[in-house]
Amino acid sequence: MxxxxxxxxLNLALREEMRRDPAVFVMGEDVAVWGDRGGVFGVTxxxxxxxxxxxxxxxxxxxxxxxxVAVGAALTGMRPVVEIMYSDFLTLTMEPLVNQAAKLRYMxxxxxxxxxxxxxxxxxxGGKAAQHSQSLESWMMHVPGLQxxxxxxxADARALLKTAIRDDNPVVFFEHKLLYFQRGEVxxxxxxxxxxxxxxxxKGRHATVVAAQAMLGMVLVVxxxxxxxxxxxxxxxxxxxxxxxxxxxxRGFAAPTFRFPTARRWRRWWRxxxxxxxxxxxxxWRGPGGARQGSASRGSRALVAPSAWPxxxxxxxx
Amino acid sequence: xxxxxxxxxxxxxxxxxxxxxxxxxxxxxxxxxxxxxGSSHAAIGQEAVAVGACAxxxxxxxxxxxxxxxGHTIAKGGDVNRMMAELMGREDGYCRGKGGSMHIADFSIGxxxxxxxxxxxxxxxxxAALSARLRKSGQVxxxxxxxxxxxxxxxxxxxxxxxxxxxxxxxxxxxxRFAMSGRAEQMIAGGDPVKRAQAYGFPGVSVDGMDVLxxxxxxxxxxxxxLAGDGPTLVVAAxxxxxxxxxxxxxxxxxxxxxAPWLERDPxxxxxxxxxxxxxxxxxxxxxxxxxxxxxxAEALEFAQASPWPEAAEAWEDVDG
Numbered sequence: 001m002x003x004x005x006x007x008x009x010l011n012l013a014l015r016e017e018m019r020r021d022p023a024v025f026v027m028g029e030d031v032a033v034w035g036d037r038g039g040v041f042g043v044t045x046x047x048x049x050x051x052x053x054x055x056x057x058x059x060x061x062x063x064x065x066x067x068x069v070a071v072g073a074a075l076t077g078m079r080p081v082v083e084i085m086y087s088d089f090l091t092l093t094m095e096p097l098v099n100q101a102a103k104l105r106y107m108x109x110x111x112x113x114x115x116x117x118x119x120x121x122x123x124x125x126g127g128k129a130a131q132h133s134q135s136l137e138s139w140m141m142h143v144p145g146l147q148x149x150x151x152x153x154x155a156d157a158r159a160l161l162k163t164a165i166r167d168d169n170p171v172v173f174f175e176h177k178l179l180y181f182q183r184g185e186v187x188x189x190x191x192x193x194x195x196x197x198x199x200x201x202x203k204g205r206h207a208t209v210v211a212a213q214a215m216l217g218m219v220l221v222v223x224x225x226x227x228x229x230x231x232x233x234x235x236x237x238x239x240x241x242x243x244x245x246x247x248x249x250x251r252g253f254a255a256p257t258f259r260f261p262t263a264r265r266w267r268r269w270w271r272x273x274x275x276x277x278x279x280x281x282x283x284x285w286r287g288p289g290g291a292r293q294g295s296a297s298r299g300s301r302a303l304v305a306p307s308a309w310p311x312x313x314x315x316x317x318x
Numbered sequence: 319x320x321x322x323x324x325x326x327x328x329x330x331x332x333x334x335x336x337x338x339x340x341x342x343x344x345x346x347x348x349x350x351x352x353x354x355x356g357s358s359h360a361a362i363g364q365e366a367v368a369v370g371a372c373a374x375x376x377x378x379x380x381x382x383x384x385x386x387x388x389g390h391t392i393a394k395g396g397d398v399n400r401m402m403a404e405l406m407g408r409e410d411g412y413c414r415g416k417g418g419s420m421h422i423a424d425f426s427i428g429x430x431x432x433x434x435x436x437x438x439x440x441x442x443x444x445x446a447a448l449s450a451r452l453r454k455s456g457q458v459x460x461x462x463x464x465x466x467x468x469x470x471x472x473x474x475x476x477x478x479x480x481x482x483x484x485x486x487x488x489x490x491x492x493x494x495r496f497a498m499s500g501r502a503e504q505m506i507a508g509g510d511p512v513k514r515a516q517a518y519g520f521p522g523v524s525v526d527g528m529d530v531l532x533x534x535x536x537x538x539x540x541x542x543x544x545l546a547g548d549g550p551t552l553v554v555a556a557x558x559x560x561x562x563x564x565x566x567x568x569x570x571x572x573x574x575x576x577x578a579p580w581l582e583r584d585p586x587x588x589x590x591x592x593x594x595x596x597x598x599x600x601x602x603x604x605x606x607x608x609x610x611x612x613x614x615x616a617e618a619l620e621f622a623q624a625s626p627w628p629e630a631a632e633a634w635e636d637v638d639g
Contacts, residue, residue, distance in 0.1 A: 025452065054452065060482065065441060065475030072445015072459075075430055076380065078452060080445075095472065096441050099434075108423045108431060109413035110636040145637050169638045 001187055007180040009154035010043045010119075013161035014081065016189060018051050021079060024165060025055040028066060028083030028119075032058040040085055041121065041180050063089045067118060068096035074116040074170075075104065081165060084120040087174060088134045093118070101170040102145030113168040117161070123214060125177040140172045147171045147195065152216045154184035159193040167195070176213040328598055329607070331373055331530055335365040335586050336611045338389040341398060344615060346565050353623070354405045358419035361389040363560030366585035367492050368393040370533025371460060371553075374541055380428045380446040380459040382439030384492075385420045386559075387432030390462050394429045396422070402618040408625035415628045416636075428457075436497075437470030439463060440489075444476045447485040447544075458544040460488040460537070466497025468511045477550070481518035484549030488540045491552065492527065494559040499571035515552035527555030528585045560584075 004012070018024045032038050032048035038056070039045055048056040059066050063084055070080040084090055090097070101114050124133035141148050149164050149171055151157040157175070164171040201216065202223055211219040342360035361368065364386070372381065372393035383390035391401060396412075404411030405419050412422050423431035430446060433439050443461030450457040467473060468491055480487045491511055495502050503509060515522025521543075525536040533555055540551035558580035562569045593599040599607075 060475075060478055062475035062478065064472055065444075065479050068441015068472060068476065069445040069448055069479060070441075072382075072430070072442035072447075073449040073452075074445070075425075075442060076446045076449040078449045095435060095438065100438060100442065104423075104431065106637045107413060107417045107421045108425075109411070109416050111413070111423065111425050112431075147638060 001185050003183055004154055004186055005181050005183050006151070006154045006157045006175070007042045009158040009184075009186050010161055010175065011045055011047070012186070013158040013165075014044065014047060015050065017081075017162055017165045018047070018055065021165075023077060023079045024081060025051075025057070025073075025078060026081050026083070027057040027059055027070060029059055029061055029063075029085055031083050032056045034058075039083070041175075041177070043119070043175070043180075044083065063092035064095060067093040067101070067116075070116050070118075071096050071100045071104070071114060074101075074114045075112055079115045079117075079165060081117040081119060084118060086132050087120040087122045087136050088131050090118075090120060090136055090140070090172070097146070097170070097172070098143050102143050105169065106145060114170050115165075115168045116170040117164045117173055118170070119161075119173045119175065121175040121177050121180075123177045135174075137172075137174050140174075145170065148174065149195070150174045150176075150212045152176075152179070152213050154182065155186045155191070156193060156199075158186050159191050162192045163195060166192075174213075178214045327373065328531075328593055329603075331369055331534075332586070332589055332593060332599070332604075333607055333611065334369045334372075334393055335530065335589065336608060337398065337614060338365045338368065338392045339586055340611050340615045341388055341392060341401070341618075344619070348405070349565055354419070355407075356418050356420075357385070357564055358388075358405065359386040359564050360561045361386045361559075363580070363584070364492055364494055364527065364557045365389055366530035366589070367490070367527045367533055367555045367557050368462070370530040370555075371462070371488075371490050371537045373530075373534045374537035375428075375458070375460060378428055378455075379457050379541075380430055380443065380450070382430050382443040382446075382459070382461045383422075383432040384439065384462055384464060384467070385432065385434055385436070386464070386492075387420070387422060387462070390432070391422050391424060391429055394424070395427045396424050396429060398614055398618040399621040400424075402622035403625045406622045406625075407627070408622055409628045410621070410625035414632065416632075430459075437463060437467040437472040440467075440470070440472040440476040443489075444480050444485055444487055447480065447487040447550075448483070450486055451483075456545065458486040458488060458541050460490055462490050462492060464497065465491060465493040465495065465502040465506065465511055466500065467491075468514065469497075469505060473514075477514070477518045477520075477552075480550040481520055484547055486544035486547075487550040488537060488544060489550055489552045490537065491554040492557060493554050494527075494557050496559055496563070496571070498563045501571075510554070512552060512554040518550075520550045520552065522552040522554065525553060525555050527557030528580075528583045528588065530585060530589050557585075558583075 014026060026044055026047060030040055031044040032053055034040060036042065037046050038048055044056065066082050070082045073080045084093065097118065101116055104112050104114055122135040122137060137148050137150060140146050147169060149160045151160045161173060164173050202220060209219050209223065339362060342362050345358050345360055348354045368389035381390060381394055388401065392398065400410060400412045401422055404413055404415065404417060404422050407415040407418065409415060412424055420432055420434040423429055430442055439461050440463065443459040447459040450459065477489065493502060493511060497505055512522035512524045523536050526532050536553050540553055543549065543551055560581060590604055594601065594604065
């Protein structure tokens with residue numbers, strides 16, 4: 001068990017898988033030499049030093065070619081892990097990702113496998129406008145043949161990336177910009193997570209909230225507030241593996257319901273969902289021991305939480 | 319003109335061209351009889367490109383193909399029985415009936431699939447070339463594509479990447495003069511597609527796509543370059559699509575006068591005459607070859623019709639996510 005950031009946990013997963021399997025290689029824009037030895041968000045930092053520029057390949061700026069070439073490599077015995085710098089740029093990869101990677105195993109009657117991981121990140125972070133802030137995971141979920149992974153903690157980041165790399169089918173792996181510098185405990189080397197299962201983050205009896213990534217932290221804050229406000233304990237799940245065609249339902253999933261609130265309920269509801277105070281932020285971004293999560297010098301702007309609260313979830317909780 | 323090669327190989331070259339012609343000639347009849355559905359595209363007139371290129375490759379080299387791909391599979395050594403079964407959507411088809419005409423693949427012979435997307439093979443072929451490089455396997459990858467596909471952005475992305483990384487890749491443009499109704503001279507800026515290679519820093523070679531040995535020689539040279547680590551080659555083979563884009567094409571975009579000189583240069587009778595003239599083949603042997611091919615196709619039809627339909631439950635197999 002070691003404490004590290006989400007970004008460091010992803011880096012560790014890549015290292016471990018590249019050491020374990022020579023078929024694993026990394027490819028993308030600025031993954032080898034940019035900044036502090038690789039990766040705009042530091043996920044591939046130092047990999048080129050350990051594995052060489054053959055297995056950690058900087059590419060020209062052409063997302064379509066990056067994913068297209070990765071599909072061909074995956075079909076012929078390699079396990080490419082490609083980086084698309086921002087998930088907004090997935091739009092440029094639609095042909096190889098949706099028409100080729102997702103469909104070839106099926107259309108070729110099972111004679112091919114496409115063990116491909118497309119790493120990218122989602123979420124808004126600090127004034128980058130609408131071409132660097134999109135969250136396109138639900139779009140990807142609607143493509144049969146693509147699997148979608150969305151880790152919420154450093155431990156999940158490492159474990160899910162290892163699972164994704166070992167999977168024989170294409171995985172779009174969404175990291176979250178606001179989580180890259182969040183710290184957390186990461187367990188021992190052989191830890192990995194089975195796809196398709198949710199993790200219970202907080203147990204309760206009255207309602208279920210499904211949340212992922214940065215919103216998980218928000219939900220936990222609200223759940224704590226609800227618990228102290230007295231409507232009963234709540235249960236929080238982190239969905240790591242949404243799937244459109246999976247036959248395995250999310251255990252414990254409940255559809256949200258809505259009732260028009262009375263004035264009294266409105267007041268009570270507002271107390272629960274009012275915008276967070278600075279005290280709330282402190283609670284969200286500090287670990288149980290009160291330690292600051294992430295380094296103020298390199299990540300403080302990225303740690304500003306989104307202002308939207310999960311109102312539907314709170315309605316449901318009430 | 320191409321270097322001479324062994325007679326046995328040349329007879330096999332002729333046989334494969336004949337087999338492609340016979341296979342694709344059957345398509346309209348199969349539609350009429352209701353035996354196949356969906357789209358299928360005949361490569362009649364283009365047989366010399368497919369067979370010439372594959373004759374220059376090793377058995378474990380990779381190819382990617384196009385929507386007009388039956389010929390490429392046959393040229394690489396594919397089994398016409400399983401191809402016919404695939405066209406008919408049967409269980410014994412190459413893709414267990416899930417791919418049909420536009421998605422025949424045989425990974426056991428390095429045939430990484432026909433593709434329903436124009437230009438869909440560029441990334442796959444370049445990726446296979448990168449994989450061969452990383453695994454130090456000594457294989458090359460050849461990407462068949464048409465003059466229409468050279469305008470796709472995927473061509474640019476892959477040509478650039480293969481150029482800087484010097485991948486063992488052969489880009490083989492089947493310039494059959496038409497992208498459906500779009501003429502090459504009308505749709506390709508700069509005119510001749512072969513000029514594009516220069517921009518990426520690798521050779522572009524024009525070859526007569528109606529001459530099977532010329533194609534074979536050009537691809538053999540490109541393969542030597544690829545294996546020597548000198549990177550990709552663009553080979554542009556000038557040929558002509560004798561039939562419509564697909565069976566129902568009225569071909570209003572071209573005249574009989576325009577087609578006539580190309581039809582006269584039909585690559586199969588030309589190569590047959592050449593082998594006869596050079597003494598590599600007798601008339602009797604050539605006729606026997608034609609009969610053998612006709613028998614193969616008849617057997618393929620029987621095989622396919624006898625093959626069962628896939629189970630309904632198979633519709634859910636081989637997909638996750």
